[in-house]
Amino acid sequence: MLDFRIYTFLEVCKTMSFTKAAEQLHITQPAVSQHIRSLEEYYGNKLFRYEKRSLTLTAAGRLLMVRATAMKNDEQLLAEQMVALPQQHTPLYFGATMTIAGYTLAPQLAQFLKIHPDAEMRMILGNTQDLMSKLRTGEIHFALLEGFHDAELFDAIPYRTEPLVAICNPRHQFATPPHSIQDLLKEHILIHDPGSGAHEILKKNLDAHNIQLKDFARVTEIGSLHALVELVKTDIGIAFLYRVAAKQQLQSGELVQIPLRDCNFSHDFSFVWNRGSTYAPLYRQICSELK
Template identity: 30%
Template sequence: MLDVRIDTFLSLCETRSYTQTASLLNITQPAVTQHIKHLENQYSTKLFYYDEKRRLHLTEHGKLLHRFAQTVKADSVQITEYLKTPEKEPEEIKIGSIVTIGESLVPLILAEYLRKYPDKKVYMYLDEADTLLEQLKNGNIHFCVSDIYCPHTEYESRELFECETICVCSPKHPLAEKTVNFEELNSSRLIFRESATNSKRNLIKILHEYNQDITNFRSYVEIGTINAVKKLVMENTGISFIYRFVVQDELDDGLLSQIYIKNFLSKSRINLAWMKNSFFTPLCLQFYDICRQVLSSPDFSQKSIIKSIRGCQETDCSNREIFVP
């Protein structure tokens, strides 16, 4: 459904090269030039310009068209699928989530959503946060649950809650339930998710904020999933930094213990995000309403995940609300 010239424009926005765009789209370079010229004539404005080093940039009007075209492209993919579906078929929603939340909190929300909308079909995609934003742009999902910044020029978002990162270990670890200086952790083995994950990037960012690095620790283990990280820590193999709500059940059951670090505080915001001005905004807001209900409902108040989220909010000295109006 997307005009081929808009598709060319979006590709050129990404590559910033007429040659690479032609190769990517399997068309000639003059065809790329022709598509861009057509759009510039249609809108009576320049979309690109070269700087003094012959680097290609978007004009302000080009940036505006880029934001609009990204949403059109994403919606076009979803609407094409929607129109192919027989009229009496249940509506499908496609959800993306970072792994830590997709394996813990999202199923609780999804269960409540399906109780209210039992005829919905659901597809759920778990991946890294930056990949999820790309999936949004490509129209592969309607919305995602993410823990990274979503530029307001490209995405609509609603804050779900704020979560705390804590240091955890086995109850058998010598530092279990103790208050220590950061340097006292360096004699331990650090366990974290594998390279190229946002989880590892967040960990490095947190450590650097406290003048620490993974190389300061005795040794470390990189492993694929958050559940594998938790199991290794429970086996007293080392320590890890994990969102509190992800390990709250294990803390409550005595399978994990917390190590309290002096003057340490690290919090992240979890958002529900989708493409700006999307046709599917009402569907996204419908799911967001269920998120609000689950996280605030007395029926869920005793669940460890919800308790840990609320506990994080209560310790926030700014007394911010959990939800954005």
Template identity: 30%
Template structure:
């Protein structure tokens, strides 16, 4: 059973206010203060820094928050097991992986095993938060994640490439990265794995996203691919996302000198999750 002090701590963190937490929990503000103080005395750590006017969670506070959220989620799963309630398997996936890498891999096996299943598609950043909150059980992601919080398995390594119309002025030649800047860039929303890869690459140079003549943020990969065919814009995606379009000569890969990026795609779940062994078995079953 989750200690009331842990529940109070979670509420304080999510409200970023002792007063609001007290109102939500229907207890007094001094009681909230005592709960937080008791936790800090027990663990001999400072979890919330109140020396500033704004709410500030310490590094140890972040660790406790992740731990407390996981334990609360595990308790709910345990209660379902006690009452013989069959839990739904909630799998997360980033857009690129969901649309182009795992459908054929998992569809038949999920049906064959008769899973009660929900698949949540979102960007990497959103999925990581959903995993921490217990809203998603496990996930296929392509971006960065904290390896001290999550266990992970490599799905595959994939090439990250620049793509454009076959009629683009830079098509069918070897170019420098700087030659791309005069052209519009179609890019995914903040928090997406593909955007992170491009931004991390640019951070290692003297350039940034603002170096491109125009940025157009689009949440749909299908829409990006269609718009590329009718414009002189470019985008950066995993090779598997445009495999069919390149084969059908609707799009081409732009050949950039000294641009050779491979990025891993992972299956992840919380290290402290009550069902972590089950997720290990699930990954091996899906990838056999």
């Protein structure tokens, strides 16, 4: 069972405020301060510092946050296992992004459930940012992500590598014949929501070409991947998507890939969990069977 001071520390990490942490924990601010001082004395390091009136973690504080988060979530899973002992199985909660859940995971998950008929699993959908937040708070045990993750906070193994391609209606009339990404800047571009992995991957790759999203003639954000594909089919604009998300439409000819000589974007989809978790071998085993 974790020391109560660790829970105070993690709440301060979450709120970056002693006052807000005290409110959330229903204790006084001096009590929060005392808990933090006690931990600093125990570990022999300052955990927080003030920079320009803002509370920030020190290197020691960040290390403790990473390890303590994993321990807190492991303790929560252990408690669930203890409750489930009579049934001999524990629910595992995992997250997946819309692209992975909707276009790649179903066959492997079906096979896993056939092999493990007693497995109790719950899949939560969300974008990359949402799922990383849920990992940190212990709402899910592991996740399949399509975007970037912080290697200091999370352990990961690759699931698959998927290209990000530019697509359009086959009858789309371009302002400039498209040979490079620069030729698309006069186009209306449809993009997935900012929290999605595809959005971040696109921005990073555009940065490599000294291009920002605002450089396009018009930008529209679409929260639904299905709606985004349907809009491109109506020829309202073009889009950059993971190819697997438009595979069916590309095969049927409803959409076509825009041939660009400098568009060789790809990124790993990854299984991710909290770094330092004692349940890492279990997560690795499950993820290996889902690959």
